[in-house]
Amino acid sequence: xxxxxxxxxxxxxxxxxxxxxxxxxxxxxxxxxxxxxxxxxxxxxxxxxxxxxxxxxxxxxxxxxxxxxxxxxxxxxxxxxxxxxxxxxxxxxxxxxxxxxxxxxxxxxxxxxxxxxxxxxxxxxxxxxxxxxxxxxxxxxxxxxxxxxxxxxxxxxxxxxxxxxxxxxxxxxxxxxxxxxxxxxxxxxxxxxxxxxxxxxxxxxxxxxxxxxxxxxxxxxxxxxxxxxxxxxxxxxxxxxxxxxxxxxxxxxxxxxxxxxxxxxxxxxxxxxxxxxxxxxxxxxxxxxxxxxxxxxxxxxx
Amino acid sequence: xxxxxxxxxxxxxxxxxxxxxxxxxxxxxxxxxxxxxxxxxxxxxxxxxxxxxxxxxxxxxxxxxxxxxxxxxxxxxxxxxxxxxxxxxxxxxxxxxxxxxxxxxxxxxxxxxxxxxxxxxxxxxxxxxxxxxxxxxxxxxxxxxxxxxxxxxxxxxxxxxxxx
Numbered sequence: 001x002x003x004x005x006x007x008x009x010x011x012x013x014x015x016x017x018x019x020x021x022x023x024x025x026x027x028x029x030x031x032x033x034x035x036x037x038x039x040x041x042x043x044x045x046x047x048x049x050x051x052x053x054x055x056x057x058x059x060x061x062x063x064x065x066x067x068x069x070x071x072x073x074x075x076x077x078x079x080x081x082x083x084x085x086x087x088x089x090x091x092x093x094x095x096x097x098x099x100x101x102x103x104x105x106x107x108x109x110x111x112x113x114x115x116x117x118x119x120x121x122x123x124x125x126x127x128x129x130x131x132x133x134x135x136x137x138x139x140x141x142x143x144x145x146x147x148x149x150x151x152x153x154x155x156x157x158x159x160x161x162x163x164x165x166x167x168x169x170x171x172x173x174x175x176x177x178x179x180x181x182x183x184x185x186x187x188x189x190x191x192x193x194x195x196x197x198x199x200x201x202x203x204x205x206x207x208x209x210x211x212x213x214x215x216x217x218x219x220x221x222x223x224x225x226x227x228x229x230x231x232x233x234x235x236x237x238x239x240x241x242x243x244x245x246x247x248x249x250x251x252x253x254x255x256x257x258x259x260x261x262x263x264x265x266x267x268x269x270x271x272x273x274x275x276x277x278x279x280x281x282x283x284x285x286x287x288x289x290x291x292x293x294x295x296x297x298x299x300x301x302x
Numbered sequence: 303x304x305x306x307x308x309x310x311x312x313x314x315x316x317x318x319x320x321x322x323x324x325x326x327x328x329x330x331x332x333x334x335x336x337x338x339x340x341x342x343x344x345x346x347x348x349x350x351x352x353x354x355x356x357x358x359x360x361x362x363x364x365x366x367x368x369x370x371x372x373x374x375x376x377x378x379x380x381x382x383x384x385x386x387x388x389x390x391x392x393x394x395x396x397x398x399x400x401x402x403x404x405x406x407x408x409x410x411x412x413x414x415x416x417x418x419x420x421x422x423x424x425x426x427x428x429x430x431x432x433x434x435x436x437x438x439x440x441x442x443x444x445x446x447x448x449x450x451x452x453x454x455x456x457x458x459x460x461x462x463x464x465x466x
Contacts, residue, residue, distance in 0.1 A: 001345050002324055002325075002326075003324045004324070005303070005304070005322070005323075005324055006323055006324060007304060007323070008304070008306065008323035008367070008369055010369075010372070031370075034365060034366065034367075034370075035347065035365060038347075038365045038366070038367070039346060039347050039365060041324075042326075042345070042346075051323065051367075053369075053370060055370065056373075079359070102435070103350075103434050103435025104360070104413075104431070104432055104434060104435050105350055105353060105360050105361060105362050105413070105435035105436070106347060106362070106365075106435060108359045108360060108361055109361055109365075109366070190434045190435070191348055191434075191435065
């Protein structure tokens with residue numbers, strides 16, 4: 001399959017990329033990993049008049065902790081996330097998400113920031129970044145904006161990124177205490193989109209919950225943040241009552257549709273089950289499941 | 303039509319290639335370079351038959367523009383070994399009957415070679431995980447796993463021989 005013709009630009013700096021974005025006035029698409037964009041172009045669902053390939057811009061592949069945040073450059077690939085010591089040690093939700101995305105070959109190219117910008121309702125990073133209260137850093141000729149992911153993901157394939165802006169980074173707040181995180185994803189086979197995905201994050205100090213986040217995949221027009229459940233967990237800690245309440249609240253904001261991956265009713269059941277399972281694991285009631293343990297074992301090479 | 307000139311190292315050999323930006327890497331390899339060992343299977347980023355190594359990392363060349371390889375290094379199955387001097391992975395596929403129709407084989411072997419660079423002694427599970435983006439339409443997965451393990455043993459023996 002051949003995409004439509006396009007002009008190819010490969011800027012070597014952010015400034016140059018911004019100039020090109022203004023030259024093409026919204027008719028260009030930015031290419032990072034290309035694992036979603038190129039298939040869309042081949043099917044001609046997308047026919048941008050220009051491709052601005054940012055893969056040659058130095059510094060965009062940095063992944064490091066700084067000033068209480070994990071900074072994920074626009075060219076940080078899922079393979080890099082999986083192999084990162086800092087992610088493994090301090091960002092368990094991210095360490096759980098990354099190996100469940102697509103397949104090893106796709107993960108070698110695909111990027112975290114690209115996934116957010118693509119904004120597929122079935123995208124896994126959206127759910128995780130909502131749970132983690134992450135933000136996207138966007139730059140343009142008029143300066144820099146830091147956009148909370150909850151304000152960034154607007155709808156199916158729609159973000160609040162302006163045509164003259166380039167997303168250069170995602171930033172995740174560093175945990176202040178003992179972090180817990182897990183992503184439960186049901187997929188029919190490796191490489192398929194999620195039937196349902198649930199991302200759960202907790203930041204804990206002793207027995208108290210200082211931060212909580214729940215994000216959902218595949219149950220709405222975009223990833224869904226379950227803010228009400230987060231409040232319940234921070235206020236009441238994690239126990240049978242709050243687990244039940246969090247699962248109920250998550251199913252309440254989920255608006256799945258019946259499709260070839262399952263009925264809406266089944267997907268709601270999955271949301272409740274995955275929220276419950278994750279929180280039971282957080283308090284040691286349920287062992288981490290075989291699939292998750294496998295990711296921990298092979299994570300370094302996945 | 304916009305034509306750009308790129309410099310790519312293909313199987314260790316520097317090449318200058320003229321490409322239209324929309325030309326996919328797999329077509330560049332097969333049709334411009336005339337190297338047909340790289341197969342085009344599903345054309346939808348699923349099957350991995352088109353796998354090549356880009357700077358040593360396995361990628362699906364149907365989901366990469368040729369022009370993106372400018373300044374980089376590609377390894378195709380033609381660069382893995384030579385008929386007179388097979389790569390241990392190629393020998394392994396031969397010894398352990400790791401192929402039936404052979405369509406997925408070039409991609410499988412490149413993914414396996416990259417795995418063994420990272421992990422010289424993979425378990426069955428490690429191998430299954432590593433090739434989870436490569437589909438075998440003959441479903442001959444068990445022999446593929448046996449082949450990769452054969453290659454791992456051969457490479458370990460070679461390392462021992464060198465260090466002895």
